[in-house]
Amino acid sequence: MVTLILLNSQGQTPVQQWNFQSQNTIRIGRAPDNDVVINDTLVSRYHLELTRVGNLETSGGASVHWQLVNKGTNGTFVNGILVTQALVSHNDIIQLARAGPMLKVQLHTFSPAKPMPQNCTHEGNPPGSLFCKHCGQPIVDEVRFIHHYQVLRTLGQGGMGTTYLAWDKEGSLVGRPQMLVLKEMNADMAQIDKARELFEREARILKDLHHTGIPRYYDFFVENGKKYLAMELIHGEDLEKRIYKQGPVVLPQAIDWMIQTCDILDYIHSRTPPLIHRDIKPANLMVRHLNNQVVVLDFGAVKEIGTRPGTRIGAEGYSAPEQDRGQPCTQSDLYSIGPTLIFLLTSSNPINFFRKRGSEYRFDVKSIPTITPQLALVIDKVTEPRPRDRYQTAKELSQAMHACR
Numbered sequence: 001m002v003t004l005i006l007l008n009s010q011g012q013t014p015v016q017q018w019n020f021q022s023q024n025t026i027r028i029g030r031a032p033d034n035d036v037v038i039n040d041t042l043v044s045r046y047h048l049e050l051t052r053v054g055n056l057e058t059s060g061g062a063s064v065h066w067q068l069v070n071k072g073t074n075g076t077f078v079n080g081i082l083v084t085q086a087l088v089s090h091n092d093i094i095q096l097a098r099a100g101p102m103l104k105v106q107l108h109t110f111s112p113a114k115p116m117p118q119n120c121t122h123e124g125n126p127p128g129s130l131f132c133k134h135c136g137q138p139i140v141d142e143v144r145f146i147h148h149y150q151v152l153r154t155l156g157q158g159g160m161g162t163t164y165l166a167w168d169k170e171g172s173l174v175g176r177p178q179m180l181v182l183k184e185m186n187a188d189m190a191q192i193d194k195a196r197e198l199f200e201r202e203a204r205i206l207k208d209l210h211h212t213g214i215p216r217y218y219d220f221f222v223e224n225g226k227k228y229l230a231m232e233l234i235h236g237e238d239l240e241k242r243i244y245k246q247g248p249v250v251l252p253q254a255i256d257w258m259i260q261t262c263d264i265l266d267y268i269h270s271r272t273p274p275l276i277h278r279d280i281k282p283a284n285l286m287v288r289h290l291n292n293q294v295v296v297l298d299f300g301a302v303k304e305i306g307t308r309p310g311t312r313i314g315a316e317g318y319s320a321p322e323q324d325r326g327q328p329c330t331q332s333d334l335y336s337i338g339p340t341l342i343f344l345l346t347s348s349n350p351i352n353f354f355r356k357r358g359s360e361y362r363f364d365v366k367s368i369p370t371i372t373p374q375l376a377l378v379i380d381k382v383t384e385p386r387p388r389d390r391y392q393t394a395k396e397l398s399q400a401m402h403a404c405r
Contacts, residue, residue: 001019002020002066003020004103005017005103006102006103006235006290007101009289009290013289015290018036019177025050026050029043029044030043031045036103038101039212040096040100040101043101044071046072047070048071048072050066050068051069067087067088068083068087070084076094076095077097088105088107089107091105091106092105101290146164147223148172149182150167151164152165152179155181160300161183161184161226162184163181163182163183163184164182166230167179167180168180179233180230181231181234182229182230185199185227199227202299203217205302209268209271212293213296214264214268214296214299217229218230236288236295238285239287240283240343243282243343243344244347248370251371251375251405257287258337261296262334262337265330266393266395266398269393273304275302275303276303276328277296277299277302277333278302278333279298280296284298285297285340314328317339317349317351323335330393332387334382334397335383337397339383342363342365345368346370360385362380362383365380375401378404381400
């Protein structure tokens with residue numbers, strides 16, 4: 001069996017892994033029909049192939065070896081050496097392009113005289129491992145299934161329900177085994193009309209959205225009176241956690257993330273009818289470990305333009321005045337970019353910079369040394385109290401931020 005482990009940008013922490021037990025060829029690249037799909041601009045559509053080259057006898061039994069063949073335009077490196085063809089050994093690091101994603105290779109030996117037991121004890125695995133290095137199966141203290149998804153661990157719990165990390169062993173959703181996120185709505189919340197409406201709306205809307213900056217929809221079902229939404233697992237960290245852990249970021253990085261967010265907002269605002277996210281904030285902006293790209297999370301508050309005014313939804317310090325009155329518009333999402341920039345550049349709650357200016361309350365960023373006068377003007381305009389005075393589209397805001405880099 002071979003295990004391929006995708007490492008974070010520092011090459012230290014595993015963020016995803018794939019297990020292959022009987023496959024003779026493993027194709028790796030950006031195209032969706034590869035065995036290992038890595039969505040990174042440095043990775044070619046069909047970047048490399050690993051081919052089984054037979055069993056070589058060792059003192060402990062037989063060891064399967066694999067040959068790597070590069071097919072990528074940006075090259076492939078094994079342990080830092082550029083190769084076109086090479087034998088891959090246990091614990092080798094494959095890098096797809098210089099400064100590109102890194103895969104750690106684990107080759108598992110086996111003894112023909114001692115076949116792998118049916119009931120593997122999972123002994124000898126590193127702490128925190130999700131999958132056994134011997135049998136390739138999930139390591140869990142208690143085997144639990146929801147529908148046909150095996151629950152690996154609980155990711156979070158809240159008033160609406162529970163979020164799980166789950167394993168689709170049969171590959172029923174995308175044709176190969178994979179990890180995913182399973183959102184469970186509590187049975188008591190399902191009795192509340194508004195809660196049920198928001199949960200079902202998130203599933204319905206995600207099903208129709210197709211953008212790399214939005215988690216992919218996989219499944220929606222009801223089991224034992226509870227509603228479930230299965231969606232793509234994003235390997236990354238939300239910006240709130242990242243900033244609280246590592247501190248403020250430099251200006252170009254903050255602007256780049258917000259330009260990416262504007263691209264996603266432009267996509268949902270251009271739908272028919274247009275969609276308003278209503279909850280843009282650092283905690284709902286995930287950055288992928290793989291390529292530093294933003295993914296917008298939590299579409300439970302999404303509202304369609306033209307529907308009747310509803311419940312006030314939004315985070316204090318990030319929501320626009322009209323949204324606080326239950327009358328959001330697409331410019332309300334753009335408003336949230338302003339305070340998010342303040343947070344990224346200061347690691348402080350943007351409400352700390354919200355004070356009275358003249359007859360109105362506005363953000364005042366003059367005291368923040370990392371915010372240039374040009375960006376201060378952008379923040380001032382995007383957080384105007386009246387929507388008509390702000391940037392009118394996400395593209396317009398994106399262009400204004402581009403000019404500040």
